[in-house]
Amino acid sequence: IEQAKKDGKQVVIVDQDGEVVAAEGADAAVPAKPGEGVWANYDFVPGNRILFAEDFSQDRVGDFPKRLEFVKGNWEIVEWEGQRLLRNTGPRYAAVKIVLPRELPESFTIELDAHFTHGNHRMIVATTAPEPGKYWNSLEGNFFQIGVAHGTGVTTRAKGGVESTNRSPEVETGLVPIRIMVDGRYAKVYVRERRVANIPNAEFRRSAEIYIENIYSGSAENPLYLGPIRIAEGGRNLYDKLAEDGRVATQGILFAVNSSKIRPESTPTLEEIGTMLQEHEDLRIRIEGHTDASGDDASNQTLSEERAGVVRRFLIDTYGIDESRLESQGFGESSPVDTNDTPEGQQNNRRVELIKL
Template sequence: MNHRFRAAIFALVALGAVLPVDQAHAQLGRLRDRVRQGADQVRGAIGGGEQAAPAPAQGQEAGAGQADAPAEPGAPVAFVNFDFVPGERVLFAEDFTRDNVGDFPRRLELLEGNGEVAEVGGRRYLRAAEDLKFAIPLTEALPERFTLEIEYMAAEASLAEIYLAEGEHGYDRDGKARATFHVGTNFRTVAGLNTQDSRSTQGGFQGYQPNVPFFVRLMGDGRYTKMYVLGTRVANAPNFDVGRGRQIVVNIPGSGVAGNEGAYIASIRVAAGGRDLYDALSADGRVAVQGILFDTGSDRIRPESAPVLQRIGNMLRGHADLRLKVEGHTDDVGADDANLSLSTRRAAAVRQYLVERFGIDAARLESQGLGETKPAAPNTTPEGRQQNRRVELVRL
């Protein structure tokens, strides 16, 4: 009991344990039925074409870097203190589409317990078959500026944790104490950051639904770290040393609660923060932008795109002589013509947004959709496809 209580304090990600094997298929079937009732959400930034996977349930977010969906169709989304801007350079991305159902994901490192890829409603997830701990391997140490996005769903009264340092339980390999992020979805939907020296910051969030996917997002800049859940900034830590390592450890404990349908992770995205937009444009003449999101198959910009668009609008206001072309790019999933058409309409929507919301002279802005014709990286890996679903700003 004491161990569980301590885990609740230091846990980051509310996810649940699974049922016994003899009940699993029945529960999964009920979950699948609810999944099919949900609306699809767009994958990636400006693009993705017609690739959007079926969303697990109404009110979810679907795919790394995507939107917090409204709790009900047509309901407005409230984003409280939401200033999250995803990193541009993808260090790790996974949506489990290349893994076989029943296998543990090949690109993750199993540390303890048992997990497997499961398909629900036409979409694949990492499912915790019991208490599960795994590592997300990185090709380099987590940089000073980074973002982490994990999309998951969980039953009520379930807990988990995430460590950014390489050692276990929030400690570096040299024994230095680090921090743990936690999310609770039982009677109090609270999330935040705890350190081993008893410092903490946390806040509540609304909109959680059992067994409906949603995002936890972290944004770090040196010792400054912020955390967001369901469109709300719940932790704002200006001087916490959260640690930097070449792996991120995720611990998903099972709760054993009767009726618990288990813990599922739908996608993971880790990215390095980018340069100042104007500096990048001055140096290179163009800059890739992540985090401009749209409804599925539509050019309607989603509200959580506001922080990124605010940066662009402020830059244009601050540099009256700056003229830009907004380019829309997709990955290679979906029909070529559909990708080109959708990227064209979305690039035009971004241009119009900047004109209407920030009063930018329309003569300073052009737009063009390029579909999948100019990839920034090979489409052979999840990281590459993430890089390719983007907006680029080109100096004219």
Template sequence: MKRIFSYKQLFVFSLVLVCFASNLEAQSKKLKRPKSRVGISSVDSFVQESFDLYDKVYKYDGYAEAGTPLEDEDLDVLEDALDEVTALSESAPDILSDLDGTGALKQAKATLQINKAKKALKYSITTAKKLLVGSKNGDSEDEDDSEKTSDNEETSSDYDEDEDNDVEEVKNPNVSEGLEVYSKFDFVPGDKLLFFDDFSQDFIGDFPSKWNTNGTGEVVNFNKVEGKWFELKSGYGLYYVPDLKELPEDFTIEFDLLTSGLSTSTSSSSRFSIYLSDNAKFNDGNSNYIEVSIPLGQYAAFPFRVKNFFNNKVGDVNSDIQADIRTEILNRPHVSIAVTKQRYRLWINEVKYIDIPRLVEETNVLDFIKFHINHFKDGEERVFISNLKVAEGGEDLRRKLLAEGKISTNGILFNSGSANIQPQSLGIVRQISQVLMQDENIKLKIVGHTDADGNDANNLKLSKARAEAVKNALVNIYKISAKRLSTDGKGESEPVGDNSTADGKAQNRRVEFIKI
């Protein structure tokens, strides 16, 4: 599976290493990308491209450190990155010549950023080469690594925003995601995607392109937490509104939540609020809205708060629902919401905390989703969101499978580039198991599909592995006979959405169940 370097390639890499003679420790901390531009196009391009490659290699280094095996697709990406790094490093002398004739301050700033970019390139070369030739081992764990988890272990992520400090430190998330825990999880996501955003199409430091606000915020990433995250800012009357409207009667909302800097001194009024509203303006709503707020305080167990407001008057619900979710809040929880006509349900990870039959007093008037946070210490207590998915439906897949003999769902999620099922997906697998338990004569074929990222052969292999993972969950968790299940994979060959968009990719990553 692994590619072997040619001697020519290794020779080139060795030459490049000589060019950057400064010592660079194995990365337990992440180099910070400069936030401002110099104003010299060649320098700005060099710095941006260097850190883009650095981020790519750093991600795979994190996989290796966590013991996650690299697939052929990963190795292809790394090999391509090394080629790009080599070419980019060779352009450094030409870029330095572009500084001639510029002012002293601009030259100083440009030189500082070029040096940071060189440091990032050297790390990329040494680490990618180790990963590709299979020499990556535990030697990269240094004293800094051990220090990272000794204090404030509850903090999921943290970094210093001072540009002169060119590292950003992120604590290891203490996340337990055993599938068995989710075996009774009954949330079923909708099957018609209305909105999806993992911020993969946005630049780090920018406000996300598919959202609106009357405040501020930016997309960030971390060295120990996968993907990009949108940081919301705390403040009275600040709202974050995804570009989504005309919600149906039945829909589901899912997202991942990440926190940083929360402690026993965090205010009891520190909350993450989710609104269903009749407008997209920066208020709760005109005449109709629902607010559900999740407590993020840590020194005591604070309640969920739920209230509704319809036809310009306070509704029937204004409740505090007692719960202790302090541990969950610190460990990157997955939030799931299902609205079925008037009924409103909310889960944190596998546990349902809210189930109100008539919270939606009037249907077809709540067309927008808004988020709001308040009472957090600026720059110290921080809240991030990612993987927001809104889908129509949330229907009973059991009846559809029995009636039509086939269902397709993008609600079974896997870790990026792997066949590891994300545990919050087990609501769907559980419903499939109930169909099989009800009628022991039913046999199913499970077919996996991927998006078009990566090459065809790797995607075909991945789709088959994912179908097999679903089968194993049915067999091992729900005790379905393996003889009743067969699997296949189609890779990227049968898309149902546009692979150039995040929404389309999410639609294409799906699993089919077919009666045979």
């Protein structure tokens, strides 16, 4: 941090939820509001149905995570700054798999946190696994890469195949979110708010597995860390779904933990809703807030009401939507759409819904 300050670079300090808590250096005022500053051109929208979610909070430190499938290498759960992470200390070709409930659809998103302690570290994230006994270099088509000097983005082993990667020094400086969005052959990859890959003609083989492999190396002195992992189905745009079904749920509006403060990653979804309302002037909607069943019932009810109200006010103030066209209501944990007994179900229940009036 001190060296970055000396070099005249901007230093942004965030908490574990991604909230900006301090900024120094050039352009020090870093907006943490949707649609402002570095988030103005951010266009990642998470899938609307969670297929897999794991934050390792139920795993014991020192164990291999219960919900991942071991392939090769040294993997263990560690405690780091108040949260549990998956650490890999090598060797090269160390790998794990995530087994999904069904094959990946045409549109999907993958979110995970990563921190690599050496500039040459690289991991690949593939939508299909190699044959038993083989490694990443036998994969066909495109797959994703996370790296520092070697870059993060979309790559391939095929001669003449399309690829797009960019150096990602952020991955070496600390734990950062990696976000992947695929729609058919179109793929975008982000490191924090920065888009590092944008490919319209990639070739991804779909399967019911996600394969993660360390393709460089690792050691106790230079480990690799992975944080919470979330994989979700994509879907149609919000207006089409709303027009057909009369309601649509979104995972794209995010809030600070136990707060109604909207996180800046919500920018693309809020923009889609605001533009939809501007283009369809006869459309009236109710914004509903929902929580999972963890925590106190009364607190969940209050929080859901506050969050729905904040979204309503944001759309009115930012997009000039007439107040009479928007209602808001909170339901707390009273209207689940999934079980509260699994991480995926809990995340599906934590949602904002739009209801056509």
